[in-house]
Amino acid sequence: MLKQETIFPTDDTQSSVAHAATSPTNKVKSLASEKSSTTLADQILVQIQTSIIKGELPAGSKINEQALAEKYGISRGPTREALQTLERQRLVVRAPHVGARVAQLTVSELNDLYQLRSVLEGMACELAASRITPEQLAKLQDLLAVQETALANGDTYFQEEGDVDFHYQIIQASGNKHLQETLIGGLYHLLRMYRYQCTNKNRPVKAIAEHRRIVEAIAQRDGELASLLMRRHIEQGRKNTELRLIELQANAAAKETLANIS
Amino acid sequence: MLKQETIFPTDDTQSSVAHAATSPTNKVKSLASEKSSTTLADQILVQIQTSIIKGELPAGSKINEQALAEKYGISRGPTREALQTLERQRLVVRAPHVGARVAQLTVSELNDLYQLRSVLEGMACELAASRITPEQLAKLQDLLAVQETALANGDTYFQEEGDVDFHYQIIQASGNKHLQETLIGGLYHLLRMYRYQCTNKNRPVKAIAEHRRIVEAIAQRDGELASLLMRRHIEQGRKNTELRLIELQANAAAKETLANIS
DNA sequence: CAATTGGTAATTGTCGACAATTTTGGTGTT
DNA sequence: AACACCAAAATTGTCGACAATTACCAATTG
Numbered sequence: 001m002l003k004q005e006t007i008f009p010t011d012d013t014q015s016s017v018a019h020a021a022t023s024p025t026n027k028v029k030s031l032a033s034e035k036s037s038t039t040l041a042d043q044i045l046v047q048i049q050t051s052i053i054k055g056e057l058p059a060g061s062k063i064n065e066q067a068l069a070e071k072y073g074i075s076r077g078p079t080r081e082a083l084q085t086l087e088r089q090r091l092v093v094r095a096p097h098v099g100a101r102v103a104q105l106t107v108s109e110l111n112d113l114y115q116l117r118s119v120l121e122g123m124a125c126e127l128a129a130s131r132i133t134p135e136q137l138a139k140l141q142d143l144l145a146v147q148e149t150a151l152a153n154g155d156t157y158f159q160e161e162g163d164v165d166f167h168y169q170i171i172q173a174s175g176n177k178h179l180q181e182t183l184i185g186g187l188y189h190l191l192r193m194y195r196y197q198c199t200n201k202n203r204p205v206k207a208i209a210e211h212r213r214i215v216e217a218i219a220q221r222d223g224e225l226a227s228l229l230m231r232r233h234i235e236q237g238r239k240n241t242e243l244r245l246i247e248l249q250a251n252a253a254a255k256e257t258l259a260n261i262s
Numbered sequence: 263m264l265k266q267e268t269i270f271p272t273d274d275t276q277s278s279v280a281h282a283a284t285s286p287t288n289k290v291k292s293l294a295s296e297k298s299s300t301t302l303a304d305q306i307l308v309q310i311q312t313s314i315i316k317g318e319l320p321a322g323s324k325i326n327e328q329a330l331a332e333k334y335g336i337s338r339g340p341t342r343e344a345l346q347t348l349e350r351q352r353l354v355v356r357a358p359h360v361g362a363r364v365a366q367l368t369v370s371e372l373n374d375l376y377q378l379r380s381v382l383e384g385m386a387c388e389l390a391a392s393r394i395t396p397e398q399l400a401k402l403q404d405l406l407a408v409q410e411t412a413l414a415n416g417d418t419y420f421q422e423e424g425d426v427d428f429h430y431q432i433i434q435a436s437g438n439k440h441l442q443e444t445l446i447g448g449l450y451h452l453l454r455m456y457r458y459q460c461t462n463k464n465r466p467v468k469a470i471a472e473h474r475r476i477v478e479a480i481a482q483r484d485g486e487l488a489s490l491l492m493r494r495h496i497e498q499g500r501k502n503t504e505l506r507l508i509e510l511q512a513n514a515a516a517k518e519t520l521a522n523i524s
Numbered sequence: 525c526a527a528t529t530g531g532t533a534a535t536t537g538t539c540g541a542c543a544a545t546t547t548t549g550g551t552g553t554t
Numbered sequence: 555a556a557c558a559c560c561a562a563a564a565t566t567g568t569c570g571a572c573a574a575t576t577a578c579c580a581a582t583t584g
Contacts, residue, residue: 339537343537
C-alpha cells in the first residue's frame, strides 16, 4: 500500500522540490501545502528520493523496476517515470536496455559538483542581494534566528534540513527561474545525498556563523561580498564532505579486501 | 599552427562538424553515448526536438500525447518518456493531469537563461584554459579555421551548427561532468530554440572574430581572459536575440489584435 | 584453466485497454 | 449578458500482458 510517510515534520522542501514552482512570482511557498494525491509517480518519487539519500538504496546499486513497483504496490509505469525524474536529479543513472543504478559517489564527481554549485550559488547571492524583497529577507532572517536558538539549545535535529532551507531561500530570492531550476531541480538532491552520507556533526556550529554573515551582506545589498562569502562557505562544506567521503570509501575498500581474503 | 588530421569521430569527444550538410534529422546527441538509438523514445525525441526548435510545434502550443504518438506511429508510452526528457531540456513544460506545452519564449526568461549561460560558460572557459588537452585544442583550432574559411567564402550555411560546436567543444574541454550535463543536457536545447527562431544573419562575422580571441586566450592558458571574453561574447548574442525576440512578439501581438477586430 | 559459445532466465521496452481527472459545452438562474 | 453548475467528451494516468534485449550460467574448446 502507498502511504504518505512524512520523514520530516514540516518538510516544505520536499514537496516544493518535486514539482517546481508553478507560482507566478518567485515567492517562497507556504508550508503545509497538502496537494496529497497528484500523481502516483510524484508520490513514490519522494519516497525513493529519501531512500537513496539515506543510503537505504546503496550508492552504485542496481535498481530493479519490478521490485520497486511491487514494493510500493504500483505498476511499472509510474515507477519508470519516477526513475527518469531521479535521473534528472542526478540521483540515478540509466542506460537503455540495461536499467537504472543509484548514482555512485566518487571524489572527483564530488569536486565537480561542488565547484559548479559554488559558482551557481555565488551567482544566486549576487542576484539576491539586489532583488530580494523585504518579505523574503525577513523570512531568511527568521530562519537564521530559529537555527541559532536551536543550536544554542544543542538541538541538532533540524540542522540538516535547516541548511537546505537556507540555501533554498536564497536561491528563490535570486529570482532567476533557470538558475532555480538548475540548482533545486537538478543539483540539490545529489548534494543532499553526499551530505547525508558524509555528514560531519560539529560542522553546523561554524556553518551557521557563516550563514549570518551572508545574510548580513545580502541585507546590505552587497552582492559581491555575499557571493564571496557564499563561495567560501561552500568550499568549507566541500572540504568537510570530501574528507568524510575519502574515509568512507577507504572503509568500503578495506571491507572489500577482507571479504576477498576469507 | 598545429594541424590535426581527422574531423571524423575517433574518440567520444563529439564530432558533429562535418556532416551537418543537408537538413539533418539528428544533431545533438545525448552526452556520453554515440551509439544508434536503440529505444523508440530516444528516436522520436530527436524528431520532436527539431520540430520544437524550428517552430513547427509553435512556442506555447499544447501537445497532445495521442496525436504525437500516432504521428510517429508508436504508442503513448515512449511518447510520454520523450516528453519527460524534453521537459528536462526545458523545451516542454508539463503539468499533472493537464498535459504538456511547448516552452514559451519570453524576454525575461531569455535574459535569465543567458545570464545563467554566461556564468556557466565563463566557468567552462576558465576550466578549459587549465585543463584542455593538446588534441582538444587542435580540434578547436581546426573548427575555428574551417569556420573562418567558410565565412571568407560567404558560406553562412554552417554558421549556426558551427557556433554550437564551438561552445560545445569548450564545454567538453572543461572536464567538469556536471557542468557539461547542465549546459548540454539542460540548457542548450532551449538556447538553440531561441537562436533558431530569433536568428540574426549578419551576426556571425563578428562572432567568429570573438571566437578566435577566446581560443587564443585558452591556448595561452589565460583562463581569466578567456572567461571574460566568453561572457562578453555571450552578452553580444543575448542583445541580438533579445532585439529579434521583441520584434517577433510585437508582430505576434499585432496579428492578435488584428484577429480580434475582425 | 581461461576464454568462448550457446541457450535460458531475468529485465527492460512497448503496446492496448481501462480508470481518473480535467476540459468543454450547454442549461438555467440572477 | 454574466455567472454558477452539471453532464458529456476529451485527455492524461495507470495497469497488466507481451515483445525485444540483455544478463547469467553451464558446457565446450583451445
